[in-house]
Amino acid sequence: MKAVLRREMRRIATRRLEPLLLAVLPALALALTWAIFSAGLPRDLPVAVVDRDHSRLSRQLARMIDATPTVRVSERPADPKAAEELILAGRVYAYVLLPEGLERSVKRGQAEPVVAYTNAQLLVPASLVRRDLLSATSTLSAGIKRRRLRAAGETGASSRARFEPVRADIHALFNPQLNYVSYIFVALFPALLHIFVLLAAVNSVGSELREGTAGEWLETAGGSVPRALAGKLLPSTVAFLAVAGAAMGVLFGLAGVPTRGSLALLLLGTLLFVLAYQAIGVLIVALSANLRFATSVAAFLASPAFAYTGITFPTMGMPAFARFWGALLPLTHYLKLLVDQSMKGAPGSVSASSLLALLAFVFVVPLLAWPRLRRILRDERFWGRR
Amino acid sequence: MRVALRHARAEALRVFRDPGALLVLVGAFFLYSSFYPIPYLPQVLREVPVAVVDQDRTPLSRQLVRMADAHSLLKVTERPASLGEAEGLILAGHVGGILVVPSGFERDVQLGQKARVGVFADASYFLVYRQVATGFLETVGTLSAGIDIRRIEASGRTEAAARALRDPVPLLVRPLFNPTEGYASYVVPAVLVLILQQTLLIGIGLLGGTAAETPFRVAPTPAGDSESVVPARPRGKTALSRLLGRSLFYLALYSAYAVLVFTVVYRLYGFPERSRALDLSLFALPFLLACIFLALALSSLFTRRETAMQVLLFTSLPSVFLAGFAWPLEAVPSWLRAVSLLVPSTSGITGFLRLTEMGAGLRHVRFEWLVLWTLAGAYFVMAWLAERRSAARDVGPASPVPGAE
Numbered sequence: 001m002k003a004v005l006r007r008e009m010r011r012i013a014t015r016r017l018e019p020l021l022l023a024v025l026p027a028l029a030l031a032l033t034w035a036i037f038s039a040g041l042p043r044d045l046p047v048a049v050v051d052r053d054h055s056r057l058s059r060q061l062a063r064m065i066d067a068t069p070t071v072r073v074s075e076r077p078a079d080p081k082a083a084e085e086l087i088l089a090g091r092v093y094a095y096v097l098l099p100e101g102l103e104r105s106v107k108r109g110q111a112e113p114v115v116a117y118t119n120a121q122l123l124v125p126a127s128l129v130r131r132d133l134l135s136a137t138s139t140l141s142a143g144i145k146r147r148r149l150r151a152a153g154e155t156g157a158s159s160r161a162r163f164e165p166v167r168a169d170i171h172a173l174f175n176p177q178l179n180y181v182s183y184i185f186v187a188l189f190p191a192l193l194h195i196f197v198l199l200a201a202v203n204s205v206g207s208e209l210r211e212g213t214a215g216e217w218l219e220t221a222g223g224s225v226p227r228a229l230a231g232k233l234l235p236s237t238v239a240f241l242a243v244a245g246a247a248m249g250v251l252f253g254l255a256g257v258p259t260r261g262s263l264a265l266l267l268l269g270t271l272l273f274v275l276a277y278q279a280i281g282v283l284i285v286a287l288s289a290n291l292r293f294a295t296s297v298a299a300f301l302a303s304p305a306f307a308y309t310g311i312t313f314p315t316m317g318m319p320a321f322a323r324f325w326g327a328l329l330p331l332t333h334y335l336k337l338l339v340d341q342s343m344k345g346a347p348g349s350v351s352a353s354s355l356l357a358l359l360a361f362v363f364v365v366p367l368l369a370w371p372r373l374r375r376i377l378r379d380e381r382f383w384g385r386r
Numbered sequence: 387m388r389v390a391l392r393h394a395r396a397e398a399l400r401v402f403r404d405p406g407a408l409l410v411l412v413g414a415f416f417l418y419s420s421f422y423p424i425p426y427l428p429q430v431l432r433e434v435p436v437a438v439v440d441q442d443r444t445p446l447s448r449q450l451v452r453m454a455d456a457h458s459l460l461k462v463t464e465r466p467a468s469l470g471e472a473e474g475l476i477l478a479g480h481v482g483g484i485l486v487v488p489s490g491f492e493r494d495v496q497l498g499q500k501a502r503v504g505v506f507a508d509a510s511y512f513l514v515y516r517q518v519a520t521g522f523l524e525t526v527g528t529l530s531a532g533i534d535i536r537r538i539e540a541s542g543r544t545e546a547a548a549r550a551l552r553d554p555v556p557l558l559v560r561p562l563f564n565p566t567e568g569y570a571s572y573v574v575p576a577v578l579v580l581i582l583q584q585t586l587l588i589g590i591g592l593l594g595g596t597a598a599e600t601p602f603r604v605a606p607t608p609a610g611d612s613e614s615v616v617p618a619r620p621r622g623k624t625a626l627s628r629l630l631g632r633s634l635f636y637l638a639l640y641s642a643y644a645v646l647v648f649t650v651v652y653r654l655y656g657f658p659e660r661s662r663a664l665d666l667s668l669f670a671l672p673f674l675l676a677c678i679f680l681a682l683a684l685s686s687l688f689t690r691r692e693t694a695m696q697v698l699l700f701t702s703l704p705s706v707f708l709a710g711f712a713w714p715l716e717a718v719p720s721w722l723r724a725v726s727l728l729v730p731s732t733s734g735i736t737g738f739l740r741l742t743e744m745g746a747g748l749r750h751v752r753f754e755w756l757v758l759w760t761l762a763g764a765y766f767v768m769a770w771l772a773e774r775r776s777a778a779r780d781v782g783p784a785s786p787v788p789g790a791e
Contacts, residue, residue, distance in 0.1 A: 017690075017693060017696065017697075020697065021696060025697065025700060029700050029704070032704045033704065033707075035718075035719060035722050036704065036707050036708065036713065036718055036722065037707075037713075037717075038719075039717050039718070039719060040717070041717065042714045042716045042717035043716070043717075044716065045714060045716055046716075061555070085750070087562065087744075088740060088744055088745075088746040088747075088750040089746070089750045089751075090736065090740060090750070090751075093714075102555075106554050106555060109547055109550050109551065109554075110546075110550050111546075111549055111550035111553060111554060111555075111556055112554075112555065113555075113556045113557070113558045114555055114556070114557050114558070115557075115558045115559075115560060116557060116558070116559045116560065117560050117562050118559060118560070118561050118562065119562055119563060119744070120561030120562060120563055120564040120565065120567050120572075121562075121563040121564045121571075121572065121711070121739060121743050121744055122572075122710075122711055122714070123564075123567060123569070123572045124712065124713065124714060125714045126561065126567075127516065128714075130559050133557060133559070134557055134559075137555050137556070137557040138553075138557070140555050141553050141554050141555045141556070144554040144555065145551065145552070145553075145554060148551065148554075149551075164500065164530055164534070165495055165498075165500070165501065165530050165533040165534050165537070166450075166495065166500075166501045166502075166503065166526055166529055166530040166533065167500060167501070167502050167503075167526070167530070168502075168503050168504075168505050168522055168523055168526040168527075169502055169503070169504050169505065170505045170507065170519050170522070170523065171504065171505065171506045171507070172507060172509035172515060172519075173476060173506050173507060173508055173509055173510075174508065174509055174510040175509035175510055175515075176509070180512060183509075183510065183511075183512055184512075184713075188703065188707075191703060192700055192703055192704075195699055195700045196700065199695075199696050199699065203692070203696060206692075291692055292406045292592075292691050292692050293405075293406070293409075295692045295695050295696060296406070296409050296410065296414075296695065299588075299695055299699050300414075300417065300418075300421075302699065303418070303699060303702055304418065304421055304422045306703065307422060307425045307426065307573075308424075308425050310425075310511075311511070312513070312569075312573070313425055313426050313431065313513060313569050314431060314482075314511050314513055314514050316431075316434065316435070316482075317428050317430075317431040317432070317513075318424075318425045318428065319424060319425070319427055319428065321424060322424045322425035325424075326425070336479075339510050339511070340477075340479075343510045344477060344508075344510050345477075346477040346478070347477065350477055350478050350479070386406070386596075386691055
């Protein structure tokens with residue numbers, strides 16, 4: 001195996017693609033995702049306010065909207081038509097219509113709704129904007145109500161109970177700051193990493209077949225397929241674990257994602273995750289004996305995978321086929337383990353099923369690839385295909 | 387022009403005779419546009435399983451639980467005895483949230499004191515948190531408003547006056563363009579645009595790598611009979627006509643895909659398509675040209691058939707997050723926003739989404755349109771230089787067939 005290892009290290013050192021796939025591009029991907037999300041939650045998203053009332057009350061509400069952390073009143077168009085233009089041109093995420101007669105109706109004791117039109121095509125900003133607009137109007141409403149009840153002779157305690165007879169205290173578990181960044185960042189890097197693991201495994205075995213050096217490779221390993229594979233894949237296993245380690249450093253160090261669970265389970269899971277995708281890469285090459293076609297298949301497995309993992313749209317809401325396909329991807333199990341053991345701090349028993357699933361890929365997939373691999377590495381008819 | 391048309395035909399033959407190119411430039415579009423959207427097709431996450439810990443066990447607490455279960459976003463699946471037990475259910479992923487009704491809840495309400503309930507939602511999955519928090523907040527808000535209005539009415543006011551006193555300035559939120567806030571309508575149209583760009587970059591890159599592996603080969607002549615031998619890449623003025631010809635073929639193929647996306651695929655998935663055909667075509671033109679010229683320029687860098695796929699595949703995910711629809715660009719560093727404009731999908735996705743789903747006109751996407759024309763111009767020059775350079779390399783001293791046509 002040492003001979004194979006030496007041979008593989010020489011290949012990596014003398015070629016251009018291998019260092020790219022094993023280190024340069026994954027590092028670039030990590031830096032890119034970090035650059036996108038490092039600024040944290042967006043502040044001061046632009047919205048427009050259409051003030052048709054021009055009263056003290058309407059100006060006060062506009063100021064309160066502007067003062068919320070996520071929203072900034074960037075434009076004050078004269079009418080809804082002009083505000084719609086601003087939404088269509090992408091200059092604001094929403095506009096708020098303060099209707100004519102707002103102050104008068106409120107003084108008369110009538111409820112006068114304020115309407116917010118949000119651009120729901122952009123779900124994330126729309127929901128951030130909605131939350132701050134709601135908090136601005138309800139603060140205004142509460143103030144008016146309190147003054148009115150006091151004027152009617154009711155005192156503090158009873159008017160506060162009046163104000164909201166039943167209140168729900170919302171607790172965001174595991175992510176109390178509702179930090180969208182750590183939530184998406186945790187998942188995004190492994191989703192990028194698995195693309196490289198898969199492509200590198202396909203490439204390292206596939207290029208031996210394509211270049212007709214498979215026989216020589218097997219010979220170096222003394223004719224043993226497992227030894228040949230181990231020596232060949234070990235350098236990239238180590239490289240990817242190093243990259244994953246760097247990513248975890250960024251995640252838990254710089255990005256401040258909590259590690260409430262077991263770091264040992266996480267590291268074990270990461271090892272199994274890398275091995276599982278290496279095994280799948282070998283299986284794809286073994287079945288197709290064609291580097292180009294195997295790379296296409298790997299691309300098809302890897303590029304839509306993130307949608308199937310349940311991180312963006314949860315697994316429980318997916319159609320049965322998507323749940324089934326997602327379960328066939330090691331990425332799904334690894335991301336669940338990652339969320340459970342970093343943010344949630346779930347007990348180890350909860351992660352047992354994720355680890356077992358990853359373990360199953362690591363042991364079963366090579367068994368599927370082995371017989372076919374033994375044949376095509378020895379039979380020259382399978383070499384040189386593009 | 388006629389020469390360019392012949393080159394277009396030769397390019398078509400090159401694509402359709404190469405199973406690798408065929409898979410990426412033809413198969414991948416259909417495969418990805420039907421496979422990728424599947425997880426999102428239910429559009430809205432409903433009936434999230436939740437647990438209820440009812441420590442009050444009164445008619446009012448039971449009413450609250452019934453109302454929660456009736457909410458479209460929630461489904462009460464577990465009734466653990468204690469909060470500790472409920473937390474275990476959340477850690478194990480069996481439920482997405484917990485409602486705790488403390489003992490004394492009904493009594494507090496009857497005494498006119500403020501009654502509190504606790505809601506715990508799993509914020510490690512964002513959509514789960516949002517649905518659980520919204521569902522419970524709306525349920526509790528409805529119960530609370532009913533109690534409040536009855537109390538105010540009891541003091542002799544009409545129901546309308548009671549409502550106005552309760553909430554003098556209510557906020558109505560009207561989600562525009564995607565009224566159900568569907569997840570597929572939000573993410574899939576953008577990814578369809580990205581599929582066009584990525585298959586072009588990778589497919590043309592694959593052909594570039596193939597050509598680099600075989601600097602000389604028997605290519606079908608412009609006339610179509612494969613008897614005569616011409617170099618794969620001629621130089622000089624012919625480099626320009628070859629570039630135009632090749633681009634013409636890809637423009638024709640991908641215009642067909644674009645029509646397919648915005649008519650058939652949009653309708654199949656039920657996405658709104660509000661654009662005017664002329665605006666959409668005028669916007670699609672610089673987008674496709676920018677992608678094609680960028681692909682042709684990049685393709686000269688690849689030395690093997692697989693390289694383009696291996697090197698470019700990972701760019702899809704960052705491209706999505708830089709296109710401004712999944713993550714607000716206000717939160718992205720400005721240098722990165724500037725760099726991301728070099729990728730056609732950044733402006734392309736923004737523009738297509740506004741035109742189709744939001745019904746904007748071309749004037750609303752003027753900036754994006756101008757960026758795409760600029761990219762198309764710049765990448766055209768780069769593609770031309772690349773075509774000339776590879777032609778010069780081919781017709782080197784080792785050339786068995788000197789010169790071009």
